[in-house]
Amino acid sequence: MKRFKEININRYTKFNEKSVIMKEDELNFIKTALKYRINKEIKELKKLYQAKVDGDSAQMFHTKCDGIENTLVIIKSVGNRRFGGFTTKKWCISNNLGYGYDKNAFLFSLDNQK
Numbered sequence: 001m002k003r004f005k006e007i008n009i010n011r012y013t014k015f016n017e018k019s020v021i022m023k024e025d026e027l028n029f030i031k032t033a034l035k036y037r038i039n040k041e042i043k044e045l046k047k048l049y050q051a052k053v054d055g056d057s058a059q060m061f062h063t064k065c066d067g068i069e070n071t072l073v074i075i076k077s078v079g080n081r082r083f084g085g086f087t088t089k090k091w092c093i094s095n096n097l098g099y100g101y102d103k104n105a106f107l108f109s110l111d112n113q114k
Helices: 024-038 058-065
Strands: 071-076 082-087 106-109
Touching: 024 071, 024 082, 024 106
Parallel strands: none
Antiparallel strands: 071 082, 082 106
16 A cells, blocks of 8 residues: 555544534544555544535535545435545546546445444
8 A cells, every 4th residue: 555645634624613414433433444544644634615604516616625635525415314435636627527546535434334
């Protein structure tokens, strides 16, 4: 597994305030998964985008997140399912719906803790 000099996810998803989506033990679950996957300890996370605050559109998500690497996305669906993913790659909007490869990316479920 490739080692990263520094994973600076700290700048990107901050949960110092109480989260309405997850509990403290679930945040610890995510931090453990990140540590296992990228071999780095995560101390602090910073919020970039929140649909209820910033607007619920793909365009607004990309306005806030494009060009940023090492991002964690957490979603609560209309049916109250909670899940997300992590990627080390930078987000970028694409008209051709291109996809990128990231061997360090992963998906997870907060409801099932998988």
